[in-house]
Amino acid sequence: MSAIQFKIEKRAPGCRARAGTLTTPHGVIQTPAFVPVGTKANVKGILPDALGKLGAQVVLANTYHLYLQPGEKIVQDAGGLGKFMGWEGPTMTDSGGFQVFSLGAAFGKTISKFTKEDLEVSPPSEKPVIYDEDVASQHGQLAVIDDEGVTFTSHLDGSLHRFTPERSVEIQHALGADIFFAFDECTSPTEPYEYQKEAMDRTHRWAKRSLDYHRRLEYEEKKQARTLLLASASGHAQSAMRDVVSGQAIFGIVQGGRHEDLRKESAREIASLGFDGIGIGGSFSKEDMRSALAAAVGELPEELPRHFLGIGEPGDILEGIANGMDLFDCVAATRIGRHGSIYTRHGIAHLKGEKYRTDFTLLSDVGLTKSHMGVEFTLAYMAHLVRSGEMLGSVICSMHNVGFILNLVAGAREAILNGRFDDYRADFIRDYYI
RNA sequence: GCAUCGGUGGCGGAGUGGUCAAUCGCAACAGACUGUAAAUCUGUCGGGCAUAGCCCUACGAAGGUUCGAAUCCUUCCCGGUGCA
Numbered sequence: 001m002s003a004i005q006f007k008i009e010k011r012a013p014g015c016r017a018r019a020g021t022l023t024t025p026h027g028v029i030q031t032p033a034f035v036p037v038g039t040k041a042n043v044k045g046i047l048p049d050a051l052g053k054l055g056a057q058v059v060l061a062n063t064y065h066l067y068l069q070p071g072e073k074i075v076q077d078a079g080g081l082g083k084f085m086g087w088e089g090p091t092m093t094d095s096g097g098f099q100v101f102s103l104g105a106a107f108g109k110t111i112s113k114f115t116k117e118d119l120e121v122s123p124p125s126e127k128p129v130i131y132d133e134d135v136a137s138q139h140g141q142l143a144v145i146d147d148e149g150v151t152f153t154s155h156l157d158g159s160l161h162r163f164t165p166e167r168s169v170e171i172q173h174a175l176g177a178d179i180f181f182a183f184d185e186c187t188s189p190t191e192p193y194e195y196q197k198e199a200m201d202r203t204h205r206w207a208k209r210s211l212d213y214h215r216r217l218e219y220e221e222k223k224q225a226r227t228l229l230l231a232s233a234s235g236h237a238q239s240a241m242r243d244v245v246s247g248q249a250i251f252g253i254v255q256g257g258r259h260e261d262l263r264k265e266s267a268r269e270i271a272s273l274g275f276d277g278i279g280i281g282g283s284f285s286k287e288d289m290r291s292a293l294a295a296a297v298g299e300l301p302e303e304l305p306r307h308f309l310g311i312g313e314p315g316d317i318l319e320g321i322a323n324g325m326d327l328f329d330c331v332a333a334t335r336i337g338r339h340g341s342i343y344t345r346h347g348i349a350h351l352k353g354e355k356y357r358t359d360f361t362l363l364s365d366v367g368l369t370k371s372h373m374g375v376e377f378t379l380a381y382m383a384h385l386v387r388s389g390e391m392l393g394s395v396i397c398s399m400h401n402v403g404f405i406l407n408l409v410a411g412a413r414e415a416i417l418n419g420r421f422d423d424y425r426a427d428f429i430r431d432y433y434i
Numbered sequence: 435g436c437a438u439c440g441g442u443g444g445c446g447g448a449g450u451g452g453u454c455a456a457u458c459g460c461a462a463c464a465g466a467c468u469g470u471a472a473a474u475c476u477g478u479c480g481g482g483c484a485u486a487g488c489c490c491u492a493c494g495a496a497g498g499u500u501c502g503a504a505u506c507c508u509u510c511c512c513g514g515u516g517c518a
Binding site: 035037039040044045060062065092094095097098099101102103107108110112113114116142155156181184186253279281282283284307308309310311312313316317328329330331332333334335336338339340341350352353354389391393394 | 462463464465466467468469470471472473474475
């Protein structure tokens with residue numbers, strides 16, 4: 001019995017897009033849905049109440065970051081991630097798998113979730129298997145992978161830490177999100193085919209271990225909860241126990257790099273294991289995303305919810321929706337907002353630009369709906385805040401951007417339900433990418 | 435008035451005979467950012483052009499010393515400080 005229930009309400013003709021509802025212990029998520037990222041138990045710059053008003057239904061936090069700070073025990077003692085951060089709706093946690101990549105292969109390099117330049121694939125090489133005191137510094141990275149797990153050097157204080165699939169699941173149980181992800185290895189697109197295959201196989205083994213350990217913990221937690229309930233615990237404890245009884249859902253992650261055959265294989269394998277949902281991960285160069293996604297989705301069962309990890313930009317989200325993805329998370333909305341850029345119907349506007357100093361267009365007029373915030377601001381005012389380094393500039397831009405993406409996805413859902421998703425997507429793309 | 439220290443690119447501030455169109459910071463201008471190592475990072479930043487190079491004008495002003503001066507000397511102008 002899964003902790004979540006997914007129901008498809010309507011499919012778009014001519015593509016894989018679908019609208020559905022995902023019921024979690026903390027509420028219903030109408031899909032497709034954008035999941036704002038709150039890595040360290042906060043969506044940077046946005047209060048939970050405001051986030052809800054912008055239309056957010058669910059937030060995603062990060063295992064690696066919360067494990068390091070403040071430590072999962074504190075979050076658990078607070079009553080779980082949602083209670084800790086003051087968010088009443090559904091929550092998710094990422095497994096720390098992405099940090100294997102960003103602190104490992106991608107550390108100190110220009111590669112990230114996306115890479116624009118033509119990538120030079122590295123020749124096959126011996127991977128360090130055993131962690132050595134100096135390996136991390138030798139390789140200029142903070143994470144070193146072996147078959148059992150990953151050894152991290154904390155980016156905060158340099159201390160040494162070890163994640164295995166079991167440990168990641170254990171931490172994520174303590175964090176208590178409604179949905180969490182299996183521990184995976186996100187590879188660099190510069191790795192050769194042989195390594196992509198090797199990493200994918202490892203991710204599959206880790207997926208199995210994550211799922212097994214989740215089942216085991218789930219069993220023990222429920223048994224313990226029943227015992228405590230029977231012993232008539234306090235009201236607070238009972239409420240906490242109800243969360244435990246309602247349980248958590250776990251999503252497995254498809255990898256396979258840019259290679260369609262590996263993506264298909266990975267999708268089939270992950271789908272066969274019995275996860276509550278599927279995540280599609282990876283680091284891409286732009287042109288590979290589409291083919292890798294299509295290849296993977298073609299192998300996935302219809303009835304499981306699908307989450308496109310770390311996506312994305314407006315165009316990529318619509319691409320994902322058209323390819324049958326249901327959930328999206330991305331840091332871009334808050335990050336570019338914090339850095340002074342905003343989404344508009346006609347693309348991204350860099351408010352630091354000289355031309356915005358005297359542009360008295362209303363912020364709400366460049367968005368997708370009239371206003372996300374209930375107060376009108378001009379671009380000139382925003383440009384001033386951004387230019388003068390005021391934190392409110394970052395806050396308002398972040399709110400605007402998260403609101404923009406939430407509106408975009410909500411609009412896509414409406415369009416699917418009304419049978420005009422293709423037009424909706426085409427209209428948006430035409431205006432956005434001039 | 436005397437003494438003393440100082441006047442460098444939009445600002446602050448290095449440099450004290452050649453490798454100086456001049457370190458660096460700020461501002462400005464442009465760009466990047468897709469499961470957050472990020473309120474961060476990158477590039478440009480005297481003028482001109484055929485822009486991995488070349489030319490011109492420049493370190494308060496004017497002279498001078500020197501093969502060569504932002505750097506040394508003289509005078510003047512301006513500012514800080516001290517003494518009258």
